[in-house]
Amino acid sequence: MRTGHRPSGHGFGSPGGASASESNTARDTSTLRGRVASTILAYVALTKPRVIELLLVATIPAMLLADRGHIDLVLILSTLFGGWMGAASANALNCVADADIDKVMKRTALRPLARQAVPTRNAFVFGITLGVASFLWLWWRANLLAGLLVVLTIAFYVLFYTMVLKRRTWQNVIWGGAAGCMPVMVGWAAVTGSLSWEPLVLFLVIFFWTPPHTWALAMRYKEDYKAAGVPMLPVIASEQHVTKQIVLYTWATVLATLALVPAAGWIYAVVTLLAGAWFLFVAHQLHNGVRRGASVKPLKLFLQSNNYLAIVCCGLAVDSILGWATISSYF
Known part of the structure; x- marks a missing residue:
């Protein structure tokens, strides 16, 4: 039942x-x-890690040249970390200031603030915090001069380049590029506590290198910059004029690298001569192609400029580590 x-x-x-x-x-x-x-990942993207890598590459050879024949690995790593925070701060604050035009440009439309992946206020606080941390870290691990140079770099990049130059003049990347030259000064100051002619020459190398590097990219994304109202040189001038300027600045870059030869050895001298000849060949090839009305690939020069700077920096680093007699000692 x-x-x-x-x-x-x-x-x-x-x-x-x-x-x-x-x-x-x-x-x-x-x-x-x-x-x-x-x-x-969104906060990491705010720092523009690929840009930072390029900047930090130049810091290492500057430090090795300043302490030629010796390697203070702890100081190098500490300075790189402080420099990374400083560059990350500048880039994050740049994203805050450029959020409106990043939404318009296809190349930057996926940046965190452009797609609202991070609140603007949070990004601003993040950038300021990194800047303060960078200054304090470098002051502690290196010296006050290195910390102050980082603060100067952040202020120059954000206030002068991003907020004043970038949207007002085609010379934006020329003078604004000075911020990208500062890592070599910071690296030298971290080792010596002072500045001299060698880091100034390295500064000029990157200063002259920045326009052809940036204008080659701007040629490829000219319509993006035009839509965003950014007066990059390729937007307001003919391609022939742009490539002529690229050739002139490429020559200035190569000559600046040669000016450092007396403070280095034969390894750096050979590397910079060969790399310079290659860089000049690609720049002239681009200009001649535009003059003939041929189809050109400006991104080839953009990529070549990255390779050139990396090769020169590596050559200087190896030369400095070995610490062989400098060219000037033979005369």
């Missing part, structure tokens, strides 16, 4: 109920992790 039956369903303790609950928890955990990871 059946007096009743056990009700089915998914009540507490039933296999079905436990499975559904665990599934929801797992899904929520996965979603939370995804949001956290996405947020972290």
Whole structure:
């Protein structure tokens, strides 16, 4: 005789109920992790890590040249970390100031503030915090001069270049590029506590290198800059004029690298001569192609400029580590 039956369903303790609950928890955990990871990546993107890599590459040979024949690995790593925070601060604050035009340009439309992945206020606080941390770190681990140079760099890049020059004159990258030259000064100051003619020459190398590097990229994304109202040289001038300027600044870059030869050895002299000839060849090739009306690829020069700076910096680093007799000692 059946007096009743056990009700089915998914009540507490039933296999079905436990499975559904665990599934929801797992899904929520996965979603939370995804949001956290996405947020972290957005803040990392604010710092423009690929740009920072290029800047820090120049810091190492400057430090090695300042302490020729010796390697203070702890000081180098400490300075790179402080320099990274300083560059990250400048880039994050640049993103805050340029959020409106980043939304318009296809090349920058995926930046965190352009797609509202990070609140503007948070990005501003993030940038300021990194800047303060950079100054304090370099003051502690190196010296006050290195810390002050980082503060000067951040202020120059954000206030002078981003907020004054960038949207008002085609010379924006010429003078604004000075901020990108400062890592060599910071590196030298971190080692010596002072400045001299060698870091000034390295400063000029990057100063002259920046326009052809940037204008080659701007030639490729000319319509983006035009839509955003940024008067980059390729936007307001003919391609022939732009490539002529690229050739002139490329020559200035190569000559600046040669000016450092007396303070270095034969390794640097050979490397910079060969790399310079290659850089000049590509620049002249671009200009001649434009003059003939041929189809050109300005991005080839952009990539070549990256390779050139990396090769010259590596040559100087190896030369400084070995510490062989300098060219000037033979005369």
